[in-house]
Amino acid sequence: MIMKRRNLYIGVALAILSITACKPTLDEFTPSAGTKADFSKYIAIGNSLSAGFADGGLYLEGQKVAFPLLIAEQLQKVGGGEFKSPFFSEEQSNGSGYIRLKALVNGQPVTEQVADKLAYRSATPKLLTKYTEPINNLGVPGMRMDMAFAPGIGTTAGNMYFERLLPDGTPPTMDYYTYSTTQNHTFFTFSLGNNDVLGWATNGGVVKINPKTEKPDPTTVLTEVSTFTGLLNKYVTELTKGDQKGVLATIPDVTAVPYFTTVTRELLIAGVNAASPVKVSDIYIKTKNGTRAATNADYFILPFSSAGLLGRTDIPDEQTNVINPYPYGLDPRNGVGDQYVLDVNEAAQVVARVNDFNKTIKSVAASKGLAVADVNAFLTSVKNGIRIDGLAVSAKYITGNGFSLDGIHLTPIGNALMANVFIEAINKTYGAQVPRLNISDFRGVKLP
Numbered sequence: 001m002i003m004k005r006r007n008l009y010i011g012v013a014l015a016i017l018s019i020t021a022c023k024p025t026l027d028e029f030t031p032s033a034g035t036k037a038d039f040s041k042y043i044a045i046g047n048s049l050s051a052g053f054a055d056g057g058l059y060l061e062g063q064k065v066a067f068p069l070l071i072a073e074q075l076q077k078v079g080g081g082e083f084k085s086p087f088f089s090e091e092q093s094n095g096s097g098y099i100r101l102k103a104l105v106n107g108q109p110v111t112e113q114v115a116d117k118l119a120y121r122s123a124t125p126k127l128l129t130k131y132t133e134p135i136n137n138l139g140v141p142g143m144r145m146d147m148a149f150a151p152g153i154g155t156t157a158g159n160m161y162f163e164r165l166l167p168d169g170t171p172p173t174m175d176y177y178t179y180s181t182t183q184n185h186t187f188f189t190f191s192l193g194n195n196d197v198l199g200w201a202t203n204g205g206v207v208k209i210n211p212k213t214e215k216p217d218p219t220t221v222l223t224e225v226s227t228f229t230g231l232l233n234k235y236v237t238e239l240t241k242g243d244q245k246g247v248l249a250t251i252p253d254v255t256a257v258p259y260f261t262t263v264t265r266e267l268l269i270a271g272v273n274a275a276s277p278v279k280v281s282d283i284y285i286k287t288k289n290g291t292r293a294a295t296n297a298d299y300f301i302l303p304f305s306s307a308g309l310l311g312r313t314d315i316p317d318e319q320t321n322v323i324n325p326y327p328y329g330l331d332p333r334n335g336v337g338d339q340y341v342l343d344v345n346e347a348a349q350v351v352a353r354v355n356d357f358n359k360t361i362k363s364v365a366a367s368k369g370l371a372v373a374d375v376n377a378f379l380t381s382v383k384n385g386i387r388i389d390g391l392a393v394s395a396k397y398i399t400g401n402g403f404s405l406d407g408i409h410l411t412p413i414g415n416a417l418m419a420n421v422f423i424e425a426i427n428k429t430y431g432a433q434v435p436r437l438n439i440s441d442f443r444g445v446k447l448p
Contacts, residue, residue: 050139
């Protein structure tokens with residue numbers, strides 16, 4: 001009897017174990033679209049980041065890992081529709097051209113311009129080979145919130161990346177806003193606004209003047225908060241007029257990217273002292289308030305390092321065009337030009353403008369019941385370094401994995417990280433269970 005009971009208990013225990021093993025655990029992930037959003041026609045509205053721009057150019061390899069395409073591939077796992085991108089052909093796979101890493105000399109990168117298999121149909125004006133088939137990735141390098149509403153932006157005198165997407169015979173008044181809001185979409189991601197700050201910041205807080213027109217270059221002007229707010233409200237209202245859902249992306253703090261954090265005051269001083277018997281302790285910069293010694297709160301832009309100007313005595317003065325005999329940047333009488341430095345006051349303006357834009361983005365999203373991909377918060381966390389899927393990612397130039405050689409745009413790893421930020425926002429807001437990407441499946445900067 002005891003043996004029979006023991007066998008009975010064992011049998012019941014095994015049965016219970018078998019049933020339990022068949023039940024899904026609480027943390028088991030079952031892909032699902034949920035019921036709050038329709039992913040059947042997803043479009044991506046944005047700028048160079050959305051387009052897959054990397055290494056200073058738009059080319060096929062970068063297009064194939066653009067974060068909207070990666071999002072679409074994951075959405076397809078829960079029933080999402082086809083997603084088409086305006087890929088360059090294999091024969092013109094290098095697109096606009098880009099830079100690649102040629103060598104590392106004493107730890108310093110040496111880059112070269114890729115100039116074969118380009119996709120230009122005209123050199124003057126520069127125009128790319130047309131791609132006029134229907135597409136879902138509407139990302140256009142250089143697009144800004146204010147420019148999206150500008151008539152003529154898609155003409156041969158406008159943005160060549162947008163002009164490439166428009167069929168011959170398109171009315172010259174066509175603007176990006178109209179183009180992007182008439183795609184019969186069911187779902188969208190929206191990532192505009194970076195360039196409304198970035199153009200001014202990358203030019204050292206200086207507005208360029210077009211020498212032909214003697215007017216400000218609009219790509220280097222800071223967009224006013226009121227303008228941004230009005231245009232974003234109009235844009236999102238049109239995108240959601242059929243109750244479509246989507247994701248709005250916040251704007252990252254541009255001072256957190258390698259373009260501004262790689263060339264530091266300390267490195268410049270160390271480089272001069274290593275190459276010269278005459279030691280220096282300061283780098284002098286020109287600001288809107290006069291010339292002064294740089295501090296660690298000032299940001300030298302990445303191209304300043306490769307420009308090879310520091311210490312030279314043959315640089316013409318920016319105002320008089322007369323040669324200044326004092327060592328460039330090493331003497332208070334010949335400071336580094338304002339266009340090469342985002343000084344502490346200019347950086348504060350950038351941060352404040354980004355914060356104001358992001359408040360607007362979050363407010364508009366909340367008013368329409370849309371998801372927010374907080375790209376700003378995520379890239380700020382990346383700045384100091386994180387580890388995801390076994391990979392270390394930071395904002396360090398080349399070795400940080402996340403940013404390409406231009407110091408602004410993303411590597412394939414960076415694009416996958418960005419896609420996951422959007423996917424997490426989709427899952428949280430719309431009750432979906434879209435699988436995230438495995439970051440270790442992607443590469444960082446391609447080494448020589």
